[in-house]
Amino acid sequence: QDRMTVILDWFVNPDHGPIIVAQELGYFDEAGLEVEVIAPADPADPPKMAAAGRADLAISYQPQLHLQVAEGLPLKAVGTLVATPLNCLLVEADGPIKSLADLKGGKIGFSIAGVEEALLTAMLQQGDVALDDVELVNVNWSLSPSLMSGQVDAVIGAFRNFELNQMEIEGVAGKCFYPEEHGVPSYDELIYVANPETMDADKIDRFLTATARGVQYIVNHPQESWELFAGTSAELKDELNAKAWEDTLPRFALRPAAIDTARYEAFEAFLLEAGLIETARPVSDLIAGIEAGTSDAADAGQ
Amino acid sequence: MKIVHLIAPALLALALWQAAVVVLDMPSFILPAPAAVAARLWLSRALIAEHAWVTLVEVLAGLALGAGLGWVSAVALAFSAGARRLVQPLLVFSQAVPVFALAPILTLWFGYGLLSKIAMALLIIYFPVTSAFLDALLRTPPDWLAQARVMGATRWRLMWRVRIPAALPGFLTGLKLAVVYAPIGAVIGEWVGASRGLGYLMLLANGRARIDLMFAALLTLAVMTMLLHALANLAIARILARREA
Amino acid sequence: MKIVHLIAPALLALALWQAAVVVLDMPSFILPAPAAVAARLWLSRALIAEHAWVTLVEVLAGLALGAGLGWVSAVALAFSAGARRLVQPLLVFSQAVPVFALAPILTLWFGYGLLSKIAMALLIIYFPVTSAFLDALLRTPPDWLAQARVMGATRWRLMWRVRIPAALPGFLTGLKLAVVYAPIGAVIGEWVGASRGLGYLMLLANGRARIDLMFAALLTLAVMTMLLHALANLAIARILARREA
């Protein structure tokens, strides 16, 4: 059995379904892996720990990877966990904001992730609103409360599979403007990253294969897999997680080892244009297993 | 300490809380009503108790280590003005570092286990003890120092027999602060990366908008803090009452 | 205070820092080398200065309010054992509430402006001042109280002329702690919701993986804290030296 340490992006939640299910069903065992899953409180830490060699694998966000690589962190993407954006610009469904244009002069709350200004600039452009026309407030720990209590008109950084459900549970209907529908190139929200120098490609390979079986099981047995997931820990069993499970299910990457290089290329270009990075790097700097100059490779993880 | 001294402030707190909810029309996703939190506390009692136990262990460990280390440091610093000038700014520095900058460093050193959590709690508890005790150690009445000097006291014995006992009230002031900071210290330690403990539960509940659960955990933490404080206060009052009588 | 007393600890800190980086082989994205941070500090000096200014204003406002309110509360509580029993647990309670539970409540009341940040800083500063000062106020030497009683002192004048001056060292102990906590208090206040200030800058830099910028901001904060502390220490030493001579 090879030992392996995986750091999640945050505490265990339905986004991590495939890993938990693979663990519970013994898929890792069968792949000869003894996987230690660590749940941090701060999503900024896992990539650093992976880069520092403290973990074999970390879960991060694709937009973050671009920034981190630009800042020189020895990290590359090695797989995909959730293959669509989850982030969205959330407003109250019954509120005054019917279209992006209505945000002119409004307040938008965000919880710092680094790229929200870029996302907002692109999205607001579609409503002919400039970033200077809105007031940005870092609301850190209270994304949906600040929206529901009317302190801000919209929040960016909300996850469509959570905050929407959460508002529904609180009895306030929410509405998402999806970045990928409003001028932002589509991207993979949750990805696996590792330090390309120190990583053990074989272990990672086996890990991704096992999680692929996990995804398979989830897709085939949505109800059983939910019960399996919720059974791992008492605090996971609640209405919100149940709803989130359903909403996350179709978004899991069915082929975790596959990485869409085009998405990385496009997002790198997007960030360059937004001024968040100074030079566009080739995808070979972002994705493991891609030779420099072979940006047309479709699948890196074979 | 009569039981009414425990109940009266609790009732006052409940009244204030209920008033905040009703009068200020607080939405339940920001501040749930006491009744809702009580219900959640009852429903999730097993869950909360399990996590509270973890935190309590961290609190006690952090407190013992923090107070012990604070005591030792204050005494060491009291010996030498040079050390004080050199080290005190660094202690101050340590208090200015926010968790999120420290967390990666701590976990890199100590890993994700109990150690990094206790290190974090310690960092929070340590400072007030050291600071208040050192302050008191540097204020020994000069007449006593003179008398001890004439008696040929060695530096260490002077410290042990005169300066430390004379500074006891200062140490206890620091300890009282530490007792109050210990639980929040442990909770912050849990943010360094934990999957157990009240801090974890609160952060999880908050992130997933289970505000009633968060407040139930928070209430548990607050009660833990207040009980610790009441206990410490009682013990300290006993010690001081016996001291010169 | 000679200039060497400022430089020696700075050099020690730098040496420790450099040693941590070199000996422990700290990756630069977890703890950048001093030189890298210094370079960033210089390059981004305008940006950092702008945010530091915001934080400094919050720190000074929080300090003035926190120390002032702490002073007033300690005196009020020293008057009445009943009030103490009722209110002290609530003060302790207030210290057990983590920021993220408080943040939505604070911003709901105070909005996203300066107020909520000052409220947060105040909450952090207030407690050590109140606690240390109250402790000292309750320890007035009984002989002085007796003498004042014979002289027919009114309660308030007894407080003002005897108990408060006698407790001055305790207040100053609390104040020294407060000075150290004020900057981190302001920074935490900025996490509650802000678009300016060193706390915001640190969060942003952390989010953008610009660790050197984060540490440059952190260093600025730490230096601010240490200067405040050194200043307070100096002033306090002067006050105490003049007090009985």
Next chain:
Amino acid sequence: MSAPALRFSGALRVAGRVLFDRIELTAPAGHWTCLLGPSGIGKSTVLHGFAGLAETDGAAMAADGHPLPGRVALMAQSDMLLPWLSIGANVTLGDRLRGTRTDADRAAQVLRDVGLADLAQRKPRALSGGQRQRAALARVLYEDRPVVLLDEPFSALDVATRTAMQALAARELAGRTVLHVTHDPAEAARLGQQILIMTRAGITPAPPAAAPIPRAPIPRAPDAADTLTVTGALTRALLETVP
């Protein structure tokens, strides 16, 4: 504001311990009473009783039936000066604790009387033991109360200063009810209009009839024959008290 007689009648207790089941003492109105006795017998405790500082259960009272608080000034056995106040400020402390007007002229006067005029700005720590005692004396004189309790007020003074201070106190406190604890028989002989000795057996008048207290007004001459006679008689009486 006439000076009342003082009467103590009942148990003498301190910190929960009973020193005497019953003790009787009367200090006549407007007169100077000296109280002597072995160390640790309870003299200071009696003074504290009249000052309202001991649990006396009403054993200590003014003979005129009015409450004592507000009419008493106490000079305690240790100086009780506040270390952060100058000597001048310590002298007028009473006024500032009561919120009554301070009389700067009177304060300057009493400080001059006790020989500390030049030291009014100093803090207590910067004084010698005898200077501190005189500052405490200045304070009790400044207080200007009808009942004055003095606990070994001149014990730290040299002969010359002590003689001068005794004369000062006798002059300034004339007409007040003074209860004065002292260990110095000569002092009692010079100042006492009544002299009491406290022993395990209780409080008894002294000296014996053979050497009655002189009629001369106080302060009496320290070297007058009858003063010396009383001193001798008192000394003998005190030497007989087994401590």
Next chain:
Amino acid sequence: MSAPALRFSGALRVAGRVLFDRIELTAPAGHWTCLLGPSGIGKSTVLHGFAGLAETDGAAMAADGHPLPGRVALMAQSDMLLPWLSIGANVTLGDRLRGTRTDADRAAQVLRDVGLADLAQRKPRALSGGQRQRAALARVLYEDRPVVLLDEPFSALDVATRTAMQALAARELAGRTVLHVTHDPAEAARLGQQILIMTRAGITPAPPAAAPIPRAPIPRAPDAADTLTVTGALTRALLETVP
């Protein structure tokens, strides 16, 4: 460990103020020297000089040339008892500060000698003023040093206790160099083998030739004729010192 003579020769300073530009004092080896003088003149400061507590620039020294520290015991003007230690523990404090063995029997003995055997377990706060002073005396006796500095050691004691304590001190400190500050001429006449008076003019031997210090060993009888003569002569000399 033979007792050295003490010599003070130079400026007398306290807290940066110069009290005397130059002052001379010798306390002969193994003898008892009494120092009298007006309040505030600088007597305690001289003692502090020998105790190593004042900035004397070497003005205070032992005549044998060896350093004084370690050979001196000081009984200060205020009792300096540590309030959190019992009387018994206060008496043996010196040993515990030095790390030398405490002698429980000797401690019990000195406490019995000063009449505090029953109070050994009490804390200082629970004692009367005179009891605290005797505790401080017990401590200085327990210290057992060749040089002993006493600053008004019997000032808070009644006549009987004072007489007993004087006798005790004379017996226990025989053969040591004692420098004893006092305001009581009778005490000086009883104990002094040399008597000095400190005035603004400096330190001069007393009493005058007309009343020489008696040859009798100390403690002398308080009521012996020559003791009384010396007392009288000293009192006169002291009354002439203008404070």
